[in-house]
Amino acid sequence: MFTERTPRVAAARQLTRRAGRDRDRRFLAEGAQAVREALAWARAGHGRVHEVFTTAVAAQRNAELLDRALDQGIPVSEVTDKAADGLSETVSPQGLVAVCDLVDQSLSDALRAAPMLVAVLVGVSDPGNAGTVLRVADAAGADAVLLAGDTVDPHNGKCVRASTGSLFHLPVARSRDTKAVLAACREAGLRLVAADGYAEHDLDQAERAGQLAGPTAWVFGSEAHGLPDELLSETDTALRVPIHGQAESLNLATAAAVCLYTSARVQRSA
Amino acid sequence: MFTERTPRVAAARQLTRRAGRDRDRRFLAEGAQAVREALAWARAGHGRVHEVFTTAVAAQRNAELLDRALDQGIPVSEVTDKAADGLSETVSPQGLVAVCDLVDQSLSDALRAAPMLVAVLVGVSDPGNAGTVLRVADAAGADAVLLAGDTVDPHNGKCVRASTGSLFHLPVARSRDTKAVLAACREAGLRLVAADGYAEHDLDQAERAGQLAGPTAWVFGSEAHGLPDELLSETDTALRVPIHGQAESLNLATAAAVCLYTSARVQRSA
Structure with a gap:
């Protein structure tokens, strides 16, 4: 013993x-x-x-x-x-x-298989939130999850637990250099879409405009601070989840669920 | 002082x-x-x-x-x-x-305004989960949230906090008598749809079959136990969120986000 x-x-x-x-x-x-x-x-x-x-x-x-x-x-x-x-x-x-x-791979390895759907987390510090997004990304059939900037270590025990096994299911890469992460996505043929509560257009409008059918990397910021302006300007577009009621916003995991599942549905019905 | x-x-x-x-x-x-x-x-x-x-x-x-x-x-x-x-x-x-x-109303008051979209929580014991679903239901434009069976008190401090104000935004009713809650929904003209990870058909199939355009009450069970069989047989249908990857399931709040936002999108584009 x-x-x-x-x-x-x-x-x-x-x-x-x-x-x-x-x-x-x-x-x-x-x-x-x-x-x-x-x-x-x-x-x-x-x-x-x-x-x-x-x-x-x-x-x-x-x-x-x-x-x-x-x-x-x-x-x-x-x-x-x-x-x-x-x-x-x-x-x-x-x-x-x-x-x-450790499960994480290099950015190029995580993105090598012609990805259609990727989730990028920027500066997400709560391990439970990060783990839940890993689980949602896995469920939505995402090809990789990339952890950028000051995002929590995905091997943190609380993140492992919240991911309920998904940490072992799909390629995960991390880099403190957020711009390098976005550049790697672009190089892999992904359109960079920032999830931003203040964006001019919403998910449904983008779907109707045919903008979600191609390979997409969704970029999510922290629940507290969102995405910094200098990163928003590096993405191809920003979209918000439509708020039909009086709520100010969704939390990170539920917003990621709506965004990733919308992309999955549109891509798979194309 | x-x-x-x-x-x-x-x-x-x-x-x-x-x-x-x-x-x-x-x-x-x-x-x-x-x-x-x-x-x-x-x-x-x-x-x-x-x-x-x-x-x-x-x-x-x-x-x-x-x-x-x-x-x-x-x-x-x-x-x-x-x-x-x-x-x-x-x-x-x-x-x-x-x-x-207290914010809660009678079932009939909560459902009196010809509701199109309602969330029913059955036996959800975690206050954080219940509060997050309140927030999601509000964001998706739901007309009411009904707490049935042994569901946590929505006035619990952790639930209030997780709802980030949504507890005050939309009608909330609660009853230990789950069958009475389902009957009230039916009487209000709502189709009862159970969210069930083991259901034969998924959300996307139901959408293509035109099943989500009418007034809908989504019935969600606890994350640990789901919905008991005797309640599943009381609903009009059961649907699962499609799992495209290797995850076993989604958690309650993210599943509710996908279900409620799908209904909202289909109803609003009809």
């Missing part, structure tokens, strides 16, 4: 912080769903799962899943409850965590 | 619990945005704002808003930081809170 002082556990604990993740190029996927998706991702050759830590209780609950890890040649080690708590970034520790390679 | 022991403050503190709200038929709207919306709602004759409590710091920050309250004949009282904290249900107390009549 490993404790929080066992060197491999202590090393894994460093991965609850961004600095540790960036140094080791590894992160923690916590909970049965994330571990299941991590194993599938490793089996598909996208990256390595280095080991799995489990409490005795979680081992009983997830026997089949842990057998699958062992079948894939991944070490599974039992840890104390306290050790498991130290490996958790969430409010209710799951007692089950996999040490994985 | 009122403290947490001042009788009016102590009475208001009871409103941070559902039992107190149900007994007094009052609730707390916290923060500048909620107080602003509450004042507009009272000015429009929808209900009464009984008083406003503010810390000295919040009073400086919101001088104009508090003048407006006084102009509307609403008492404004300064309270200590500790008293304000006791009136807050959120993680970061705002130091500003209005004591308001």
Whole structure:
């Protein structure tokens, strides 16, 4: 039984912080769903799962899943409850965590497969919001999610949890250089559309004008600040989600859901 | 300066619990945005704002808003930081809170104006989710939101906060009797459409079949459990949001955003 002082556990604990993740190029996927998706991702050759830590209780609950890890040649080690708590970034520790390679790719790799629909997050600091957008982008069939500027690390435990596995499903790239991200999208043949609550035209007008049928990168800013003017001028157009009632705005995840699903519908019916 | 022991403050503190709200038929709207919306709602004759409590710091920050309250004949009282904290249900107390009549109406009142688009929440227990759906329903131009079964009290502080004012914008009704809620929708001429991840047909198919143009009540279940079978059989149809990628599902708020915005678009282009 490993404790929080066992060197491999202590090393894994460093991965609850961004600095540790960036140094080791590894992160923690916590909970049965994330571990299941991590194993599938490793089996598909996208990256390595280095080991799995489990409490005795979680081992009983997830026997089949842990057998699958062992079948894939991944070490599974039992840890104390306290050790498991130290490996958790969430409010209710799951007692089950996999040490994985980071999922992010280079911009050019993430965009290499002639993408039709991409989500770009600029300066989104809330990990729950970022994870929910990853989930929405995956559901809408997006080809990649790009995290630009000061956006939160997608390997943050709260982001992994909110993504409910989607972090392992589609290409993710990140760069502090937002202009480089937009340039890479343009080079990949994507039209850059900023989601902006103050835009002159709305989604429905753009759809009727036939503007959403081609390859599109939606650019989303933070909920608090939106997109800075100097980035709005770098996009091909800006569109707002129409507000039919008295609400001032939508939150990031619901706005992203409406925008990405509109593009998906228009592209797939074309 | 009122403290947490001042009788009016102590009475208001009871409103941070559902039992107190149900007994007094009052609730707390916290923060500048909620107080602003509450004042507009009272000015429009929808209900009464009984008083406003503010810390000295919040009073400086919101001088104009508090003048407006006084102009509307609403008492404004300064309270200590500790008293304000006791009136807050959120993680970061705002130091500003209005004591308001409950906003909810009877089912028949909420549905009396020939509604075209209604959201029904069944057994949604998370106040943040419920508040976000209120915000989305408002943005999509829905005519009412109905909270059925064991759904959270919409006057819960976290729900008020997540709704970002929308709780004051559109008719809200609640009833533990879910079948009565569905019957009231049917009587109001609404077609009952369950949002169900396991439904045979998806939104896009329903749109192409011309099924979304008429008055529609969307019925949403909890994120954890969805809708129980006995309710699914009471609706006119069930539809799923299409999942184009590998995600298993969407969360409640993003699914509601896609469903309600699809209805709004189809109805408004008809």
